[in-house]
Amino acid sequence: AQSVTQLGSHVSVSEGALVLLRCNYSSSVPPYLFWYVQYPNQGLQLLLKYTTGATLVKGINGFEAEFKKSETSFHLTKPSAHMSDAAEYFCAVTHGGSQGNLIFGKGTKLSVKP
């Protein structure tokens, strides 16, 4: 069975600092992995995804994530935080064959201090 664990329900960084949001997964089959961002009272927007191929995945807004099979991790990073990055971030793994059938982590709220 698949599962996702996001370490840290709240992360606070200063503007311009490195952003690191952690995600570990458990999957009995090769996973497809996703990061979504949710702004207050909004739906989810896809940041990036890993399916196959290159393990370092670049997404929108300067975010990237690296799939590490040996560590069962898919951590999200951004070199320099911007105030507009403040939001909640969700890591997800596919549950079935379709990329819409997902198991989500509990989310990490990112705060960015001026």
Next chain:
Amino acid sequence: NAGVMQNPRHLVRRRGQEARLRCSPMKGHSHVYWYRQLPEEGLKFMVYLQKENIIDESGMPKERFSAEFPKEGPSILRIQQVVRGDSAAYFCASSPPEGRTEAFFGQGTRLTVV
């Protein structure tokens, strides 16, 4: 191309009433997924539908909840005899027929049961 449209955005129901949540997928999408987000929780998969078919309803509560995606018109998530614990944000996502691309999320319906 309009995104995934959900209505209403906010819905208030008294205990015991019925709630009907609507989701119009993106143009050309024939796969629909419903998720529920409780406060301080990630999204939980409820049901996966294709036109006129329920593909996976493993996340649906056994009673009071039902979903449909008719040949014409939006997908409907129906909750009968609502209780306070049904208060949550309900998100719909859609993906193209081949199912091999990511799903796109709507902005959600926030159900409050009073």
